[in-house]
Amino acid sequence: MAAAAVEGIVGTDQNVFAGVDSHTDTLHVAVISDNGGHLADAEFTTTPAGYAAALAFIDAHGNVTAIGVEGTSSYGAGFTRAACSRGHRVIEVNRPDRAERRRIGKSDPIDAYAAARAALSGRASSAPKYDTVTGIRALHNAARSAVKARTAALNQIGSILISAPETIRSKYGPLNSMDRTHALARIRPTGDAVHIAVLTALKALARRVKELTTEHEALTKAIDTAVTADNPGLRATYGVGPDTAAQLLITAGGNPERMRTEASFAALCGAAPVPASSGRTNRHRLSRGGDRAANAALYRIALVRMAGDARTREYAARQTAAGRTKKEIIRLLKRAIAREIFRCLTTTVNVPEIADLRPLRQSKNITLSAAARHLGVWPSRISDVERGIRRLDDLTHAYRDWLQTA
Template identity: 50%
Template sequence: MHLGQGTAPVIHSATADQGEVVLGVDTHKDCHVAVALNTLGVVVGCQPFPVTAAGYQDLLQWAYALGRVTRAGVEGTGSYGAGLTRALQSAGVNVVEVNRPNRAMRRRRGKSDAVDAEAAARAVLSGEATAVPKNGDGPVEALRVLKIVKDSAVKARVQAVNQLKAVLVNATASIREPLEGLSLPRLLARCTVLRPTSSAPAESTVVQSLGRLARRIQYLDEEVKDALAQMTALVRRTAPALLDFHGIGPDSAATLLIAAGDNPERLRGEASFAALCGTSPVEASSGKTNKRRLSRGGDRQANAALFRAVLSRLRWDADTQEYARRRTTEGMSKREIIRCLKRYLARTVYKILRASLPLASAT
């Protein structure tokens, strides 16, 4: 039976005398490899399946023929395993996001799809893997896609501007001198209407290239503006309180929403969100030393968004400035003050997200 889009899969449940099995899946672009373990950790099945709706259905039927399936560990639930994750969840299976096996384990046991799938199943069976995957079906997923488009357009625009200036530097004086000293918008406007005045191939090609690059930059400008306008509208519908918080703009708000996902209830609390953003302190005590260090893990884009918000508040917010002065007199460094402020912002942002996203998912 094929799994139609938008329909729940029809699964034949295991008989009462069959025991529980735990699935582990190593996901790839074209083929997923699944391994099933019983509760004693014995491998009871291993099978590859195509990455199609019918393949997901076949995987579920195969797994239910081996026993009762209530848990599954899946690698890459936000990429290659996204479709399988949705299929398993719609069938009532509790999906756990599993990281790749560590390098030490791979050195000992080797590397293959079956080995990785078995490691995923064992991580779930032992309780080592507990992460709940992001839903990926709400407004935050739409924001994630829009931000990919916007960021790539910004990067391409920067490259095109640099290329235009590089071409202009080597241009002849008759082309270069009239364009020197112009602001970027005026430079682009002038370049788009330039026409070759010489039959020399090098000079005419430079003029044509300047026009092409200028039109490309103008097109990317419009693309960035359109994507940012869509992002702003989505953020206002999803978590408008984020934009009301001083120091957080549409881009930073989108980044923080993406870090939390459409289902922030998967996070255990605001401390968990702070750790996700890399703002929680990490113990670094040893012997006679008793201290904490800054976290270098977590979502670095979310960490950067909090950092930008802190810098903005340090410059424009009177309460934040007073806090920084007070902590400086207590002997704290600026680096540690910023870390404390990022931790405070993570706590505040988490409360806003938890108050906003359930409402958004209900509409």
């Protein structure tokens, strides 16, 4: 089909735009002229040969100005890499909104032509996401599915105990989640047929919970290693854990420079206020767009900082005194955090070296308590700094200076 699609096309010097609607096994390509006229469309396979044939089909119609692709980091990733390697300008295209879909319908050719028109009109202008965070995305998805499966198993245990025989319910019902799991994983089902069946099911679910917990912990360590190697400055930022850092890197993609300003990153995360003014009303409303997983990551960072960061707590207290609600304060914090995360993603952030702190302290026979007493902090704070659990640059520099002179 690919060869037949290219056959008979006469070369021309006109400027053209292309659109690609990508799927698992096929991609549909449409070509339009620079005034929006439909030229041709064809379907190709998602294989190296199919990508080459699709690009030859596009090139045969004229000088290619840009190619709009739906799903540059998912179904269209292979075609995007092939097109970029050929020197084409690829633009990431979001699917048409629902109103347009209702008006013109939906099919592969319709979506491909819509992608081409989006590239022509400038409605789509974002550079594609380079898939250099594939490993982090795979680990993150696996860890997230482990958590979901673990939660489902815990819920099943609770559901079974609701209707379980009274002896089983009274024994295991009052226990907290972890104690119950450990107890059920060790039981030996005995009694009549009903008791044996219920206890066998509970034991299987409890063992599943323990296995998934161990699996999640291993995946979290692997994620931590991967995100620290990819962006140590982001991982070292206060309140950013392995899961949060992974999500922000996935949202930004492997080429965060495609986001021109920190405002564009805030909009991508759904943390940029949207104007909602009309007549005498002048206000902004909460953005409900963007990547909601990234928005949730910013929310978690805000909660961590409100709980443990002195500057954030002082800021929250000032805003509370000014009459703002907790929801409004968190929205303000998410916008400020998005600005800080953008700097970590687009610039090199120097992270203080910590590997030498503990050996240096131990070589001088200084205890954690003595170091903490001198610096006026809790010993756990010094331990966190030595192990890299918490980034406190000022304390790290002061600690190193004191150790070197002690």
